[in-house]
Amino acid sequence: MTGEAVIASQGVCKNFGDKKVLRGVDLSIPRGSVVGLLGKNAAGKTTFIKCLLGLLKVHSGTLRVFGEDSWWLTAESKAQLGYVPQEVALYPWMRVEQILQYTAAFYPRWNWELAHRLVRQWELPPKDRVGPLSAGQLQKLALVLALGHKPELLVLDEPVASLDPVARRDFLRTLLEIAQSETRTILFSTHITSDLERVADRVAILRDGQIVFHDELDVLKESVKRLRITASRDLPAAFAVRGALRTEVAGPSALVAVSGVTGAMIDDLRTTWDATIDVEPLSLEDIFLEMHHG
Amino acid sequence: MHDAAFRFTVHPSSGVPIYRQVMDQVCALIAGGRLAPGELLPSVRQLAAELQVNMMTISKAYARLEADGVIERVRGTGMRVRPITARGSLADRREELRPLVEQAVIRARQLQLDDEQVVAIVRSILEEHQP
Amino acid sequence: MASRLHAVFLTYTTRRSVWLFASLWLLMHVPLTFGRGHASELPAGAMPIFLFANAGLGLMLGLHVKGQFANPRARLLPDFAFPHLLAAGTIVAGSVLLDACLLTWAHAVSGLAVAAVALALMAGAVWSSCRAGPVSSWLLAILLIAGCAAPQPFAGQILAYLFGGHSIVLLGSTCFGLATLSILAVRLWRLEEAMPEYSRGIPESAWDFMSRGRERDRRRFEGQVIARAKTAAWLHDVRFRLLFRWSGARGPLGRLLLLQLAGRSPGASVALAQVGLVFYVLWLKCRAAGASDGMDSAFLLSFLPVLIAMGVLGGIWLRRRPYLACESLYPLGRTDFVRGLICNGACDTAFAAAGHCAGLVVGLSLFHVPEPWLAMIGPYLACIVAQYAVMYLVTLWLVSLRSFWGLVFGAELACAVSTGWVVAAVFAGETFWTPARAAMAIAATAAVVILLYRITFRRWCQLELG
Numbered sequence: 001m002t003g004e005a006v007i008a009s010q011g012v013c014k015n016f017g018d019k020k021v022l023r024g025v026d027l028s029i030p031r032g033s034v035v036g037l038l039g040k041n042a043a044g045k046t047t048f049i050k051c052l053l054g055l056l057k058v059h060s061g062t063l064r065v066f067g068e069d070s071w072w073l074t075a076e077s078k079a080q081l082g083y084v085p086q087e088v089a090l091y092p093w094m095r096v097e098q099i100l101q102y103t104a105a106f107y108p109r110w111n112w113e114l115a116h117r118l119v120r121q122w123e124l125p126p127k128d129r130v131g132p133l134s135a136g137q138l139q140k141l142a143l144v145l146a147l148g149h150k151p152e153l154l155v156l157d158e159p160v161a162s163l164d165p166v167a168r169r170d171f172l173r174t175l176l177e178i179a180q181s182e183t184r185t186i187l188f189s190t191h192i193t194s195d196l197e198r199v200a201d202r203v204a205i206l207r208d209g210q211i212v213f214h215d216e217l218d219v220l221k222e223s224v225k226r227l228r229i230t231a232s233r234d235l236p237a238a239f240a241v242r243g244a245l246r247t248e249v250a251g252p253s254a255l256v257a258v259s260g261v262t263g264a265m266i267d268d269l270r271t272t273w274d275a276t277i278d279v280e281p282l283s284l285e286d287i288f289l290e291m292h293h294g
Numbered sequence: 295m296h297d298a299a300f301r302f303t304v305h306p307s308s309g310v311p312i313y314r315q316v317m318d319q320v321c322a323l324i325a326g327g328r329l330a331p332g333e334l335l336p337s338v339r340q341l342a343a344e345l346q347v348n349m350m351t352i353s354k355a356y357a358r359l360e361a362d363g364v365i366e367r368v369r370g371t372g373m374r375v376r377p378i379t380a381r382g383s384l385a386d387r388r389e390e391l392r393p394l395v396e397q398a399v400i401r402a403r404q405l406q407l408d409d410e411q412v413v414a415i416v417r418s419i420l421e422e423h424q425p
Numbered sequence: 426m427a428s429r430l431h432a433v434f435l436t437y438t439t440r441r442s443v444w445l446f447a448s449l450w451l452l453m454h455v456p457l458t459f460g461r462g463h464a465s466e467l468p469a470g471a472m473p474i475f476l477f478a479n480a481g482l483g484l485m486l487g488l489h490v491k492g493q494f495a496n497p498r499a500r501l502l503p504d505f506a507f508p509h510l511l512a513a514g515t516i517v518a519g520s521v522l523l524d525a526c527l528l529t530w531a532h533a534v535s536g537l538a539v540a541a542v543a544l545a546l547m548a549g550a551v552w553s554s555c556r557a558g559p560v561s562s563w564l565l566a567i568l569l570i571a572g573c574a575a576p577q578p579f580a581g582q583i584l585a586y587l588f589g590g591h592s593i594v595l596l597g598s599t600c601f602g603l604a605t606l607s608i609l610a611v612r613l614w615r616l617e618e619a620m621p622e623y624s625r626g627i628p629e630s631a632w633d634f635m636s637r638g639r640e641r642d643r644r645r646f647e648g649q650v651i652a653r654a655k656t657a658a659w660l661h662d663v664r665f666r667l668l669f670r671w672s673g674a675r676g677p678l679g680r681l682l683l684l685q686l687a688g689r690s691p692g693a694s695v696a697l698a699q700v701g702l703v704f705y706v707l708w709l710k711c712r713a714a715g716a717s718d719g720m721d722s723a724f725l726l727s728f729l730p731v732l733i734a735m736g737v738l739g740g741i742w743l744r745r746r747p748y749l750a751c752e753s754l755y756p757l758g759r760t761d762f763v764r765g766l767i768c769n770g771a772c773d774t775a776f777a778a779a780g781h782c783a784g785l786v787v788g789l790s791l792f793h794v795p796e797p798w799l800a801m802i803g804p805y806l807a808c809i810v811a812q813y814a815v816m817y818l819v820t821l822w823l824v825s826l827r828s829f830w831g832l833v834f835g836a837e838l839a840c841a842v843s844t845g846w847v848v849a850a851v852f853a854g855e856t857f858w859t860p861a862r863a864a865m866a867i868a869a870t871a872a873v874v875i876l877l878y879r880i881t882f883r884r885w886c887q888l889e890l891g
Contacts, residue, residue, distance in 0.1 A: 034348060054759070055750050055891025072759060079756035089747050091687060092647040093658060098665050105669075105683060106755040129658065131648030173346060180339070180349055197306035201350045218311035218354070225309070281309020 004067070006031050006153055006185045007052060011061035014047055021047045023209035024061065029187060029202075031152075034179045036196035036217075037189035038288060039206035045189040046086060048206065049157050052187075053083055065153070079107055082151035086158045088142040092131030096124055096141060100148070107149035115148045122170065135162040143171070147178065154178065156188035160195060168195070175199055193284040203284070205291065212291065217284070224287045225261045229254045231275035241269065245290045257282070257290040301328065304345050312347055316355035321364060324375060327423070331377035335365060429508040437489065437512070445830060446485050450520070453478045458531040472584050475524075479543050482520055483550025486513060491555045494613050506614045517547055517606065528588070535590030542587050542594070544602035552605050555613075661689070680757075684769045687752065688745050692773045695734055696780030702730045703784030707792065727785070728844035731812060732837065734777040735820045739832050742770065742824045750890045763885045767878075770821055778813040782806050801851050804858070808847040811870045815843050818877040825881075825888050 007029040014022040021044045029035050039045045050056040054070050063070040066077045104110040122140045139162055160168045172195055204214040231252045239249050243260040266277050304315050323329040342349040356373050359365045365373045402412045437443050457474050490513050499505050524543045529536035587594055668682055753762055823835040
């Protein structure tokens with residue numbers, strides 16, 4: 001999983017009029033990783049992804065994809081790129097098979113076997129026009145179109161938002177199959193954390209237009225924990241732990257969500273306050289909630 | 295060998311990282327005797343497909359287990375459970391067992407079993423698990 | 426009730442296009458009221474203005490009301506129908522009254538007749554835009570052609586007759602207008618019984634082409650249109666099969682054809698329409714004023730096909746904007762992509778220009794054209810082609826503004842200016858155009874076209890498509 005960064009973003013800022021959406025995003029995604037981009041609505045996930053693909057212009061900072069500036073991507077880089085947007089806009093007057101043929105005509109390499117297999121597996125009606133398709137089918141079709149040319153970088157924006165649980169599990173299974181390739185990089189933005197926990201090996205959390213965390217998912221889970229402190233005497237109101245995300249103090253007990261938990265810290269707390277400390281692990285959703293508290 | 299895969303379950307949303315869950319389960323299966331020494335573990339690909347998680351996670355779990363000396367890599371075949379060799383002095387091994395037995399004894403006291411009943415249970419279990 | 430009515434009127438006043446249209450409507454009434462025609466008392470061009478003002482207002486109103494009613498709100502909110510219908514009715518009555526008052530005060534026409542005709546016009550327009558299907562385009566086309574291309578003396582006579590206060594006109598129009606409006610009102614009132622699928626119909630946002638985040642509504646709208654347009658769908662299938670059988674879509678030409686297919690470029694149909702339109706204009710001119718002195722105004726009116734062609738094509742490119750995001754991710758560099766788009770549009774424009782010239786040539790060869798004009802036909806055709814090129818580039822630049830009204834006004838302005846140049850060039854006469862001057866003019870035109878191309882190209886290269 002070594003190698004140069006497929007996506008290298010440094011200090012990327014993007015404004016929409018007066019509204020600052022991205023305020024200096026620093027992110028570097030290595031080749032072969034599966035990265036989940038997590039953030040609240042309007043945190044700037046879609047904006048960042050669109051900047052990445054050259055659909056929006058970056059106000060300041062550099063954003064490089066495959067080593068090239070994102071606005072001026074060459075044809076070769078685009079042939080390595082696959083994108084599934086949040087709102088899928090496909091020509092509604094074309095039939096499903098026609099749109100596959102149409103898209104295939106643009107790319108130098110196209111895997112018809114994979115495309116046909118997915119269409120069959122996901123029960124997309126090949127003869128139907130795209131307009132009347134349901135949102136879920138449209139998303140699946142968009143995924144087939146993004147996968148057909150075997151892209152090295154696959155970018156997905158809320159790919160499972162409109163899928164029912166069965167379809168979602170199907171989708172994730174396919175994503176896992178794709179992720180097996182060592183050189184393929186996947187970036188997907190979502191707020192369904194359970195999917196991320198299965199599929200992603202790295203997580204990037206976007207808050208207020210900046211990346212507040214980017215590392216392996218396991219590291220995140222091991223470093224952010226909730227401490228349940230029961231002291232022998234009342235804790236002061238200004239009780240604080242270094243790296244605390246959220247603190248609740250009620251008499252002698254306190255509930256603290258801490259980032260960067262170490263054994264030394266726990267021992268220190270135990271001795272300072274003469275307390276018993278329970279360390280609770282947190283799921284990704286809980287971590288996300290704690291990080292966005294206050 | 296396919297059955298082995300069915301013995302694992304993971305909870306992706308629990309606070310414990312998935313690789314650690316797999317590691318703990320492998321250790322638990324070995325300790326419980328369900329995975330015998332010399333038995334082959336399911337391949338990374340197979341286990342990942344079965345549990346529907348990223349292959350990287352499984353290979354990380356296996357790598358950590360290998361580093362800990364619990365399993366070993368067999369070239370061309372996969373990962374195999376290492377035969378358990380007695381490591382450390384007698385005193386160390388006793389110290390390792392003590393807390394587990396202590397837990398059982400505390401529980402026995404809670405259940406209000408007296409010493410003889412506890413010893414009888416231990417003896418019957420020892421007879422069941424002859425080496 | 427008063428507060429509800431106030432709230433309903435707020436939905437009108439908070440909409441920018443309503444203000445724009447209202448001011449346009451008032452503006453249109455200025456020449457209508459204060460203009461003085463030479464032969465009759467009504468000014469020349471009164472008919473198209475009157476037609477457009479009332480039909481346009483009716484259309485806008487109909488669309489707005491449809492946006493209000495084609496929504497689950499209409500069935501779920503209590504007492505929804507009455508305030509909304511009352512507000513719409515007030516607007517209709519108000520504008521009809523205003524029309525009648527203005528025209529009666531300015532000219533000697535029967536106020537009642539004016540009111541009746543205006544009512545009938547508006548009722549027809551409101552009906553056509555408010556029904557359960559999309560606005561019938563053929564109705565719009567008829568209005569357009571009848572209004573604009575109606576020859577002057579005929580129009581004046583027709584108008585004089587209509588406004589003369591004849592009882593048959595009065596009765597007929599009033600009955601038609603009131604009947605149409607009442608039926609529509611009743612259908613909207615009893616929405617559940619009459620049109621159960623109306624609420625699933627075209628939502629307000631589908632008409633807002635440039636709004637972000639309305640993709641789903643727009644897609645649903647287009648899906649409905651597709652489901653109804655069987656012939657267009659069949660035609661598309663045929664084109665698709667042919668394209669892939671012949672070229673296999675490789676190489677730059679193949680890619681160009683693919684983009685044509687994607688844009689649903691009407692190329693050939695626009696050309697045909699242009700031929701027909703130009704022919705019609707010429708026929709009217711020649712029939713109306715006699716062959717000799719009809720020709721200069723015929724040349725003047727030739728801006729109309731250009732404007733219409735650019736309007737149609739501009740509308741198509743505007744509708745295509747949301748799909749360009751996905752298209753820009755195909756493996757083409759940005760400059761190649763923009764160049765492909767410009768070529769794509771240029772093909773359509775070439776078709777339109779060819780249609781225009783063909784129509785002109787056919788028409789002029791069929792009708793008797795006096796001597797001095799025949800010599801100017803060649804240069805005139807050249808000027809028309811140049812005008813198309815200029816108008817195309819300007820329209821493409823305006824499409825990048827993402828503003829519907831910007832496109833409309835900008836295109837009309839550009840058309841007026843370019844027509845002015847064309848007419849000036851033609852009327853300068855044969856003596857003015859020495860070879861030197863002609864060469865200079867050609868060079869200047871070429872320079873302008875190249876400059877516009879570079880400006881448009883640069884702008885599209887910097888345009889955010891996401």
